[in-house]
Amino acid sequence: MRRAALALVAAMSLLAFPACGAATATPGARPAGGTSAPAATGPVNDADVMFLQMMIPHHRQGMEMADLARTRAVRGEVRTLATAVETTQGDEVRAMTAWLLGWGRPLTADAHAHEAHGGLHVTSPEEITTLRRMTGVEFERRFLNVMIAHQTNAIEMARTEVGAGLNAQVKSFAHRIDQSRSAQVRQMLGELN
Structure with missing residues (x-):
């Protein structure tokens, strides 16, 4: 049962950005690492830009x-999930970076730009420092709890x-993030039980 759930989570993670490497990038929008990202064409509003600017540091x-x-x-299921998260989110960061650069927009917003909506939704640096000090079962339990909260923030932003967004491709991308992160949260909750 756990292997089937893990396979589902891995598949859902890939849903978040299935076309990475398969589509042609717009001129000048080739992300780092040589991976092509589909151009986000069409009208763009401030919500689209802010979403991408918030998601890039969140993904990192x-x-x-x-x-x-x-x-x-400790468990292979958690290590496999972590690998899927790292791979998928790396592809997504490259795509989001390419979109913002393609629109001529900065990759980050002014430090105060997020205040109107509760601030930047990221995990505290102190929490990551705590994770760095831990190992084994203690690490795994803390990681799962922190990552559940972290991915829940991604779902909320998506x-x-x-x-609020306008660009159809970015909205579709956000919908896929909602789906894949929701599946990851369910998997991680299962791993905690």
């Missing part, structure tokens, strides 16, 4: 925590984008 934190879990988690 998730990747940092997943990297720790790949070597410190749902905000679906409601």
Whole structure:
């Protein structure tokens, strides 16, 4: 049963950005690492830009925590989930970066730009420092709890984008993030039980 659930989570993670590497990028929008990202064409509003600017650092934190879990988690299921998170979110960061650069927008917003909606939804640096000090079962339990909260923040941001965004491709991307992170949260809750 756990293997079937893990396979589902891995598949859902890939839903978040299935076309990475398969589509042609717009001129000048080739992300780092040589992976092509589909151009986000059509009208764009501030919500689209803010969503991407918030998601890039959020994803990078998730990747940092997943990297720790790949070597410190006890169970293979958790290590496999961490690998899927790290791979998927790396592809997504490259795509989001390409979209913002393609629109001529900065990759980050002004430090105060997020105040109107409760601040930047990231895991505290102190929490990541705590994770770095842990190993084994203690690490795994803390990682799962922190990552559940972290991915729940991603779901909330994605749902905000679906409601407030204008660009159809970015909204579709946000919808896929909602689906894949919701599946990951369910998997991680199962791993905690």
